[in-house]
Amino acid sequence: MKETILERQRRRVQESTRWESLRDPQVLLMQLIRAGFLVLVVGVLWSVWSVADAHLSEQFLAVERQSEALIDPNAGEDALTPENIEKRILAFNLRLREEELAQPAGTDPRPRPFTINPGEPARWVAARLAAEGFIADADLFNLYLRVTGLDRRIEAGNFMLAETMTIPEIAEALQEARFEEVLVTIPEGFRAEETAERLAENFVIDTERFLTAVRQPRSLTIFDNYDFLQGLPEGASLEGFLFPDTYRFPVNAASPELVIQAFLDNFDAKVGAQGLIGGGSGLSGRDLITLASIVEREAVQADERPLIASVYVNRLNGRCAAEVGGNYLQADPTVQYARGTVGNWWWKPQSIEEYSQVRSPYNTYLNPGLPPGPIASPGLSAIEATRNPAQTNYCFFLATGDDGRHVFATTLAEHERNLSIYGYNP
Structure with a gap:
């Protein structure tokens, strides 16, 4: 009993001492400083969240916050709610990983x-x-x-x-799904890789899937449907037969055949097997398309295509052998095709001397006759110009720099004079 009374007295003394200490100005000041520091920390954290949220809203959303209505739909965004706290924490975390x-x-x-x-x-x-x-x-x-x-x-x-x-x-x-169909234009003179890129850009088909099918045409179930393909050599691709035009393709085509069939059907309708024989050039089939693809890449003006085709036909049949040193086409686009790479499919040399350094069967400066195959997809005009070229004795042509036009020559001496006239010789 005595111990209990003493314990109570001790507690009363301690409580009295504690309350007296709280009334001490120094103790009270320390408590206020601690409370103020806590408020300051909370304020700094809130400011950081606010700045981060404002920065991210401007940078990522790029949307001004405004309201013309009587009731602001964004009211309460700055309220200290669990949702807003979570949002600001996430925004701050994203800000740290911005790079x-x-x-x-x-x-x-x-x-x-x-x-x-x-x-x-x-x-x-x-x-x-x-x-x-x-x-x-x-x-x-x-x-x-x-x-x-x-x-x-x-x-x-x-x-x-x-x-x-x-x-x-x-x-x-991912905010906007693609339409089920899309219009795609393939210009004349596109090589297969450029066509593949154009299709991919329009979400039709992956470039590699398309090019794999183009390079292995005999693996296609539709190959036997086209007479003009039956003379295709083993290992040959569909280069040259992807007829240039505007097409309506499905987005994310289910198979390469679905896309390639549109090109081949168009070629069959516009040219067909009969359009590859019987002309005045003496060329037929894939050889005709091969030369037509070169004419397509060389000619800018439509009225010059038969003339340019006549130069190449004259070189092939030996009429220009004495002036050229053989039946060499010496066609720049064939070398450009051989050296083409992603992003630069038609390589342009600094000087004509660089052509001699390109070791490729497509280099018609080093190899006589036609290259191994077409280098691009010729349009109907180039195909017809090659099938029935102008009747000339021309062996040379030279770009004049005037709207894509050319000047033509029969002899090497005439050609060299043209080189001098149009500033090709220093």
């Missing part, structure tokens, strides 16, 4: 198809994008979608994406 957003997942610029199924969650889309090599970090992609609000606007449908696209570019591309 990663500009880093593509790969180096291959060729577009490939990607499909989003109806109702597919954004996180599943991100996982598949990473699995197919379009993005390097699915979590970062999801974070970007959540902060920008784009996760609610991703569309189901077909898309064409490339490894060289950044996360913001891919996210933006």
Whole structure:
């Protein structure tokens, strides 16, 4: 009992001492400083979140916040709610990883198809994008979608994406699915690789799938449907037979055959097997298309195509052998074709002397006769001009620099004078 009374007295003394200490000005000042410091820390964190959110809204969304209505739909965005706190934390995290957003997942610029199924969650889309090599970090992609609000606007449908696209570019591309069909124009003089790139740019088919089929035409089930292809040598491609025109193709075509069939059907209708025989040039079949592809690349003005074709026919049949030193075509486009690479399909040398350094069967400066095959897709005008060229004795032609026109010569001496007249000789 005595111990209990003593314990109570001790507690009363301690409480009295504590309250007296709180009334001490120095102790009270320290407590106020601590409370003020806590408020300052909270204020700094809130300011950082606000700045990060404003920066990201401007940089990623690029949308001004404004309201013309009586009630602001954005009211309450700055309220200290769990949702707003989470949003600002996510925005701050994304701000720390901003540099990663500009880093593509790969180096291959060729577009490939990607499909989003109806109702597919954004996180599943991100996982598949990473699995197919379009993005390097699915979590970062999801974070970007959540902060920008784009996760609610991703569309189901077909898309064409490339490894060289950044996360913001891919996210933006997924906002608009492609139409089921698209119009594509293939100009005269395109080589197969350029046609493949044009198709890929319009989300029709992947370049490699298309080119693989073009280079292995006998593997196509439709190959036997076309008489004009039956004389194609083993190992030959469809170069030259992808008829230039404007086509309506399906987006993300199910197979290369579906696309190639449109080209071959058009060639069959416009030219066909009968259009490759019986002309005045003495050429037929694939040889006719080979020379026509060179004429297509050389001629700019339509009225000059029969004249340019006549020069090459004269060289092939030996009429110019004495002036040229053999039946060499010496056609610049054939060498340009041989040296062509991605991004520079028609190589241009600094001087004509560089042609002699290109070791290729397509180099018609070094190899007599026709090259191994067509170098591009000629149009109907070039094919007809080659089938029935003008009757001339010309062995040379030279670009004058005037609207793509050329000057023609019969002898080497005349040609050399033209070189001097038009400033080709120093």
